[in-house]
Amino acid sequence: EPEVTQTPSHQVTQMGQEVILRCVPISNHLYFYWYRQILGQKVEFLVSFYNNEISEKSEIFDDQFSVERPDGSNFTLKIRSTKLEDSAMYFCARRVQGVYGYTFGSGTRLTVV
Amino acid sequence: AQKVTQAQTEISVVEKEDVTLDCVYETRDTTYYLFWYKQPPSGELVFLIRRNSFDEQNEISGRYSWNFQKSTSSFNFTITASQVVDSAVYFCALKGDFGNEKLTFGTGTRLTIIP
Numbered sequence: 691e692p693e694v695t696q697t698p699s700h701q702v703t704q705m706g707q708e709v710i711l712r713c714v715p716i717s718n719h720l721y722f723y724w725y726r727q728i729l730g731q732k733v734e735f736l737v738s739f740y741n742n743e744i745s746e747k748s749e750i751f752d753d754q755f756s757v758e759r760p761d762g763s764n765f766t767l768k769i770r771s772t773k774l775e776d777s778a779m780y781f782c783a784r785r786v787q788g789v790y791g792y793t794f795g796s797g798t799r800l801t802v803v
Numbered sequence: 804a805q806k807v808t809q810a811q812t813e814i815s816v817v818e819k820e821d822v823t824l825d826c827v828y829e830t831r832d833t834t835y836y837l838f839w840y841k842q843p844p845s846g847e848l849v850f851l852i853r854r855n856s857f858d859e860q861n862e863i864s865g866r867y868s869w870n871f872q873k874s875t876s877s878f879n880f881t882i883t884a885s886q887v888v889d890s891a892v893y894f895c896a897l898k899g900d901f902g903n904e905k906l907t908f909g910t911g912t913r914l915t916i917i918p
Contacts, residue, residue, distance in 0.1 A: 721904060733848070733894060735905035746904045779846060783906075792838070792906060794848040 694795035696782050702801045706771050711798045713765040713782030723783040723792070724757065724767045726750070733781065739765065772802045805830045807897050809909035816885055817917045824880045824912045826895030832856075837871065837878045838896040838906065848894070854878060882914075890916045 697712045713722065724736040737747040739757055756768045769776055782795040806829040816822045828837065839851040852862065854871050862869050866886075870879045882889055895909045 723904070723906075725906075732910045733896075733906075733908040735907070738904040740904075748905070781848060791850065791853050793850065794840075796847045799846070 694782050694784050694793055696780075696795035696798050698798060699796065700799045700801070702803060703772055705774055705802055709769050709772055709800060711767045711769075711780050711782075711800070713767075713795060714763065720784045720786055721745070722765050723785075725781045725783060725794075726778040727781065727797075728775075728778045736767070769800075772800075774802050776800060777802045805832075805897050805899055805903075805907040807895050807907055807909035809893075809895055809912050811912045812910070813913045813915070815915040815917055818887060819884050821881060821883045822885055822914065824882075824893050824895075824914065826878045826880065826909060828876050828878065828895070828897045830897060830899055832900040832903065834900045836898040838898070839869070839878075839880050840894045840896060840908075842892040842894060842911070844891070851880075851893075885914075885916045887916045887918050890914060 695714050697714065701709060703709050722739045725733050726736055727733045734750060735748050737751045737757055738745045742759060744757065754770050757766065759765055765782065767780060777800060779797045779799050781797045783792045785792045808827045809825065811825055814822060835856045837854045841849040841851055852869055859871050859873055861871060866883045868881045878895060880893065892911045892913045894911045896906045898906050
């Protein structure tokens with residue numbers, strides 16, 4: 691099964707800037723997810739994505755966030771105007787349809803300054 | 804609503820001791836899935852085990868074992884003969900039935916193995 695690769699591993703951005711976090715590679719017939727973990731806290735669900743659509747999202751996933759597959763392979767999370775409180779580790783995860791096992795990527799540590 | 808409680812925030816044990824990490828969950832779904840993940844200092848989330856709600860058989864994998872008790876809504880994790888490499892944060896997580904895609908995590912237990 692393909693692993694989940696995330697890029698970059700660490701990103702520093704200024705408050706108010708847009709950031710795009712990437713998850714590669716991607717295959718069809720998989721569910722994809724974004725989770726975040728603020729330093730020292732628990733892992734929180736952001737959004738699930740299947741068949742090029744959002745299937746579920748949390749209250750954290752507000753209008754500042756969006757997800758897409760811009761080229762049919764990468765799976766991206768965009769934060770339009772970053773805030774200091776967006777600083778966290780962001781994990782991409784996937785599971786195969788019919789199998790309830792989740793594989794997480796190694797994460798992108800986002801630091802907003 | 805789903806909820807996972809890991810009441811133990813931090814545990815320290817001396818190497819070679821056994822240690823049990825507690826996990827209590829809440830869900831209204833009759834079918835659900837329970838998970839344990841390990842997060843070493845490097846930060847990645849490493850999958851350890853998945854359990855279905857209809858399978859209460861306990862599982863052992865090397866030094867790791869899991870005790871699933873539906874009657875008490877608990878899914879505890881025991882490490883026997885602990886090693887320094889076991890030092891990490893351990894998360895218990897819950898997924899509900901079909902259509903409920905998200906994993907709900909507990910707050911994690913930081914385990915430190917003292918050499």
